[in-house]
Amino acid sequence: MDIVDPQIEEYAVKLSTPHDALLAELGEATRSDIGSEQMLTGPLAGRLLELLVWSSQPQRVLEVGTFTGHSALSMAAALPDGGRIDACELDPERAAFAQGWFDRSPHGARITLHVGPALETINALDGDFDFVFIDADKEGYVDYYEAILPRLSERGLIVADNTLWSGRVLDGEGPIVAFNDHVAADPRSVQVVLSVRDGMTLIRRA
Numbered sequence: 311m312d313i314v315d316p317q318i319e320e321y322a323v324k325l326s327t328p329h330d331a332l333l334a335e336l337g338e339a340t341r342s343d344i345g346s347e348q349m350l351t352g353p354l355a356g357r358l359l360e361l362l363v364w365s366s367q368p369q370r371v372l373e374v375g376t377f378t379g380h381s382a383l384s385m386a387a388a389l390p391d392g393g394r395i396d397a398c399e400l401d402p403e404r405a406a407f408a409q410g411w412f413d414r415s416p417h418g419a420r421i422t423l424h425v426g427p428a429l430e431t432i433n434a435l436d437g438d439f440d441f442v443f444i445d446a447d448k449e450g451y452v453d454y455y456e457a458i459l460p461r462l463s464e465r466g467l468i469v470a471d472n473t474l475w476s477g478r479v480l481d482g483e484g485p486i487v488a489f490n491d492h493v494a495a496d497p498r499s500v501q502v503v504l505s506v507r508d509g510m511t512l513i514r515r516a
């Protein structure tokens with residue numbers, strides 16, 4: 311199911327600031343060399359992430375699920391001076407591909423890519439996070455949330471992707487339903503579920 315009418319989606323993309331040339335090229339290379347291009351955040355969600363980072367000015371960003379690097383580079387472009395991203399990716403081939411694009415980008419040096427299970431990386435990293443993008447295996451979302459929320463800085467923000475799961479949330483079961491129910495029942499958080507692309511939930515500490 312399309313969450314948003316495809317013509318409306320097309321209109322929204324067309325009227326938003328165009329995709330950066332390097333990110334458009336990365337999208338094409340993902341399609342031709344890696345596949346699974348539906349995993350890419352794409353121009354609309356990427357631009358939203360960039361604007362959220364631009365307005366919240368986080369020093370410490372965590373990305374859970376990097377794939378070929380589109381969302382990490384979108385966020386890196388808007389970081390304040392000294393801002394850094396720890397990006398987690400399980401698959402070494404995808405990580406190597408992403409690193410190649412980070413190396414080509416003027417913002418890529420701000421990203422440290424950690425290859426391995428994200429939960430292990432999160433537990434090995436010190437300190438708090440100001441901005442977190444969760445976009446990895448859906449079965450892990452509750453665990454990522456539980457590991458991250460206590461370490462979210464006072465004005466920190468979590469963005470969780472695919473939280474409407476192509477409309478399959480209406481079936482009432484599955485890992486994304488479990489995640490959405492978990493967050494909705496948690497008195498420690500304030501959240502809004504946005505019908506952007508495949509659903510994006512913004513979460514802060516209550």
Ligand SMILES: C[S@@+](CC[C@H](N)C(=O)[O-])C[C@H]1O[C@@H](n2cnc3c(N)ncnc32)[C@H](O)[C@@H]1O
Nearest residue numbers: 349350351375377380381399400427428446447
């Ligand atoms: C939807 S894609 C991420 C898309 C990316 N954020 C972008 O904008 O292009 C999900 C990624 O999470 C990775 N992943 C799955 N399980 C993981 C885990 N346990 N730890 C780290 N990454 C994981 C997958 O290999 C995949 O590349």
